[in-house]
Amino acid sequence: MTDLDVEDRECISFTVSGNWAHFRRIDTTNDKQTYRVIPRTTAAGLIAAMLGLPRDSYYEVFSPENSAMSVELLSEVRTMQVPMLTLPTASGDITTAENVSGKTVIKTEEERKRRSFEYIRDPKYRIHVVLDDDQEEIREELKDRLGVEDGVTQPVYTPSLGKTECLAEIENPTVSEVEPLEDVEEIDSVVPENKIMPKASVSYSMERSPGYMSSEGRGRKTTGFVSYAYPKDGGSIEVSGVDAYLTDGSQVCFY
């Protein structure tokens, strides 16, 4: 969870939507299933791509000390299976290339397998980002790239939702100040598990996805996961007694 005190800080918000999304669940093997809510690490990657930052170069910016994020699900979750031919990933079929970190070797081209990818159809998320004071350069660049001032969005790399074929549209960027809220009964964003108290006759959809990363040698590793409840229909979640904030007109939880 984030260590950043978000109160009174500047928050940059934008909406990202598309026809398709795929956020590969790391806990399944054959079927490539997807998380329902864009994982925090993927949102960080999306922002980094808009800024043109290279792979493995931005994890510190989005660390728990430097950043807080909140994601609102604005669309109803609907998925579709799209089978494709892929090269195998069963043990024995692939090996790690010696002395080359992060690179795998597949023995033959003949070993193609039919695999089913689960895609989200017509996804739409609102992402709120708070960055620490010493990340000012990044914040200014992000506002510029999003077109907060002039309304012209200018991402360096093509924004996508999880996979390159899931092209994304970036809309409605805003900057607002984060205000604390008291006694909220509904949250518009996803709610971290440790903040939610089960209520009678209210059901929650839950998932756990990667939250934080760090670079490791020539690759990267996940350093923290976030478990959260999300509104499956894209609405809000009934809660009681959570740390909530008002930003950009939404009642949200940061993580």
Place this chain on the structure above:
Amino acid sequence: MTIENRSEIVFLYDAEDCNPNGNPLSANDKPRIDEMTGEAVVTDVRLKRFIRDQLDDDGHGIYIRNPSKSPGEDVPEREGLFKRVTDTDDEDVEEMSAEDAAEAFLNNAADVRYFGATCSFSSDFQDKLGDDFPGQFIGSVQFEHGRSMHTVSPKTETKQLSTVVSTGEEAEQGTFATDNRLEYALIKFHGVVNENAAEDTKLTSEDVERLDSVIWRSIANQTLTRSKMGHQPRLYLRAEYETDDYHPGRLDDGVKRNDEGETDGSEYRNITDVTLNVDDLFEELEEDKDHLDEVHVCVDKYVTFDIDGEEVDNEGFYEELKDTVGEESVDIVEPYGDS
């Protein structure tokens, strides 16, 4: 020189009495259909296969060749693919620097310049290439999965096929299959050409110009097999922007059916049954006029448009486009010119 401008692509083609993209996990390769909306779905991979095959036929080197276009036993490993496309042997590769190897690879594999590639070779071969040879090229041209613009109807009369499937030279086994087709599907694709990613894959402006005709011709020429017979390219539009790092992001949304809301389109059987409303597309292009460099466009003469409440054909579409963005900013692509 790699490209300087970003482009956004809208591409429509249709499939009549055929199977635009079979689902390999279904019985008898049924067309992919979204059960909720009844729309047909065509993966980006399917479209890229058409394009790769056309590049191959046009005499350009490609990395990911079509197994069905090469003899059954000629299925090389990845290093073999690399050596074949660059026309090198182990010794050549060893002598080359990693940078030269990457350049040779990109120069000789047109599909990698467009769509990227994952290059995971054996550690031996990786050593020969040198550690700096990139493991992954991220494509500068990205397409979404395509969807039909309407609910599709599977053909009710299906055909039983008896086939002999050869699984090797000796093993031969007959089987029965059902031929699954759709009555009609008008499929819309959306893509982006990214000039920053082009630096990594060395995509040139010549490549992008070629894309304008290759896509069109690939749908016409690479669909001459039994299950794909009946494809026609209908509309291609590539908006090229001069403003750095700019593209509107949802240009495809501007092309709609004129009768949306009145019918789900499941009764469509032919392109003449559809009228396309492009008012929103022209509105978007008008708004983006200051960012635009040129609009490269090709429209089939059988398509009917509704523009400002008036029905026009492809000539009317071109005229309206010229009025909207300026005559000098419209480039009508001739797909059967120089390839």
